[in-house]
Amino acid sequence: xxxxxxxxxxxxxxxxxxxxxxxxxxxxxxxxxxxxxxxxxxxxxxxxxxxxxxxxxxxxxxxxxxxxxxxxxxxxxxxxxxxxxxxxxxxxxxxxxxxxxxxxxxxxxxxxxxxxxxxxxxxxxxxxxxxxxxxxxxxxxxxxxxxxxxxxxxxxxxxxxxxxxxxxxxxxxxxxxxxxxxxxxxxxxxxxxxxxxxxxxxxxxxxxxxxxxxxxxxxxxxxxxxxxxxxxxxxxxxxxxxxxxxxxxxxxxxxxxxxxxxxxxxxxxxxxxxxxxxxxxxxxxxxxxxxxxxxxxxxxxxxxxxxxxxxxx
Numbered sequence: 001x002x003x004x005x006x007x008x009x010x011x012x013x014x015x016x017x018x019x020x021x022x023x024x025x026x027x028x029x030x031x032x033x034x035x036x037x038x039x040x041x042x043x044x045x046x047x048x049x050x051x052x053x054x055x056x057x058x059x060x061x062x063x064x065x066x067x068x069x070x071x072x073x074x075x076x077x078x079x080x081x082x083x084x085x086x087x088x089x090x091x092x093x094x095x096x097x098x099x100x101x102x103x104x105x106x107x108x109x110x111x112x113x114x115x116x117x118x119x120x121x122x123x124x125x126x127x128x129x130x131x132x133x134x135x136x137x138x139x140x141x142x143x144x145x146x147x148x149x150x151x152x153x154x155x156x157x158x159x160x161x162x163x164x165x166x167x168x169x170x171x172x173x174x175x176x177x178x179x180x181x182x183x184x185x186x187x188x189x190x191x192x193x194x195x196x197x198x199x200x201x202x203x204x205x206x207x208x209x210x211x212x213x214x215x216x217x218x219x220x221x222x223x224x225x226x227x228x229x230x231x232x233x234x235x236x237x238x239x240x241x242x243x244x245x246x247x248x249x250x251x252x253x254x255x256x257x258x259x260x261x262x263x264x265x266x267x268x269x270x271x272x273x274x275x276x277x278x279x280x281x282x283x284x285x286x287x288x289x290x291x292x293x294x295x296x297x298x299x300x301x302x303x304x305x306x307x308x309x310x311x312x313x
Contacts, residue, residue, distance in 0.1 A: 207245030
């Protein structure tokens with residue numbers, strides 16, 4: 001993460017036009033978990049909230065938001081907290097102030113088919129080349145080595161995301177989970193990326209707390225507007241882990257530039273010390289307790305609740 005630019009993830013707005021609004025997602029999730037048979041219909045939800053079925057349909061298609069004078073019914077009849085309602089309102093307001101058609105999109109099966117001949121292997125190799133070009137010459141311990149990272153990214157596709165602009169990859173984050181022995185090496189400033197491999201990345205099956213490591217957060221110069229989309233995809237990744245009761249007791253990165261250090265400061269990360277290659281690089285960590293009050297938690301009531309309960313209660 002520290003490899004990236006200083007303005008990489010400061011803006012919490014979400015420019016994604018192909019993702020449901022937070023309000024739509026929460027309504028659908030609520031319907032799916034209530035009722036005599038584990039789900040209620042749109043008609044039943046419309047009756048509960050005192051609105052039309054057409055209104056519910058528009059809400060769940062991210063085509064509309066509930067009127068301000070009716071927001072209290074979400075708390076009274078659905079049991080939503082004030083923070084949940086406020087997060088939905090802020091998300092909706094943000095969506096209304098973004099371009100109707102975003103120039104940026106996340107790398108997915110459709111974009112891989114369109115721009116990389118359907119080959120994730122080719123897309124990942126292109127992403128690694130972008131990182132190498134953008135960061136410039138780094139010591140071998142931290143270089144964007146395709147022999148190391150292509151198998152890792154290909155095996156653990158859910159632990160990273162990339163952003164496209166006109167068919168080119170211009171931004172990425174990654175957060176594989178480390179084994180305990182590599183977490184210890186990271187904290188001591190001795191983690192060597194060149195020694196990483198697929199079998200040294202943790203894929204948790206059971207609920208619990210784990211440690212994430214970000215080998216590079218990159219937003220290419222001139223594409224700072226892609227940062228909110230990158231942010232949103234990272235929050236979504238943390239949410240998917242939290243839904244499985246998998247939380248991070250911390251995650252860390254090695255800052256390789258002043259811009260990277262500024263990102264770490266902006267996020268509220270803690271500097272642990274110098275990296276083994278010398279004082280020009282340093283090691284940073286965000287703890288689970290910090291995640292509970294971070295920009296990520298402010299974007300997600302689920303993350304705020306889960307990390308507050310686990311690390312600050």
